[in-house]
Amino acid sequence: MKPMFLAVILGLIVSVTDGTQWLPHFVFNTFDIMSSASNFISIIAVGVGIHGVKLKLSKPLMINVVLKSFITPIVALIEVYLFGLIGMEAEEMVFLLAMPTASTAVILAYNWNVEQEQASSIFFASTVLSIFILPTLLLIMDFTIPGIA
Numbered sequence: 720m721k722p723m724f725l726a727v728i729l730g731l732i733v734s735v736t737d738g739t740q741w742l743p744h745f746v747f748n749t750f751d752i753m754s755s756a757s758n759f760i761s762i763i764a765v766g767v768g769i770h771g772v773k774l775k776l777s778k779p780l781m782i783n784v785v786l787k788s789f790i791t792p793i794v795a796l797i798e799v800y801l802f803g804l805i806g807m808e809a810e811e812m813v814f815l816l817a818m819p820t821a822s823t824a825v826i827l828a829y830n831w832n833v834e835q836e837q838a839s840s841i842f843f844a845s846t847v848l849s850i851f852i853l854p855t856l857l858l859i860m861d862f863t864i865p866g867i868a
Contacts, residue, residue, distance in 0.1 A: 723830070765822040768829055769839040783820075783841045788848045792817035792856055799864060806866030817856055819845035 732738075739747060774780075795816040799809040820842045828838035860867050 723827075761822045761826060765825045765839075765842060768825060768835070769843060772836050772839045772843075774840050774843060775836070777837075777840075779837060780840050780844065784844045784848065787820055787841070788817070788845050788852055792852065796856075796859065796863070805864060809864045810860060810867050813856055813860060814853065817849070817852060819849040 733742065792813060795813045798804075799812060804812065820838075822842060825835075825838045825842045828835045
């Protein structure tokens with residue numbers, strides 16, 4: 720079994736069985752320190768990985784970016800409206816679905832040696848677009864969803 724999948728399974732076991740009750744305290748402290756650094760390290764790793772990758776405007780890139788950056792947030796806004804979600808719940812749902820493609824996708828592409836340039840391009844394009852999309856979504860939600868200030 721690949722270490723990444725083993726880590727997910729072990730994480731689920733610890734979470735479901737409330738590992739704080741049976742794991743030694745130093746184990747949790749170690750993982751807490753490591754988790755604080757993991758986002759930073761993964762972003763640096765992705766930055767190093769995409770260095771030199773040329774952004775190619777391909778059909779798969781455009782489809783992925785349009786779906787992730789535009790269609791998904793619009794669908795989320797429609798669902799918020801249809802289900803009557805308000806306040807923080809609505810904001811979290813829309814923002815989480817509108818976030819750019821995770822760096823994990825790029826890391827996995829490089830790990831498994833598949834579609835590395837494609838994953839890097841999608842990550843880069845969706846991250847750059849999010850600079851404009853997320854504030855725009857906030858403005859739209861301010862005017863359309865009650866309880867968001």
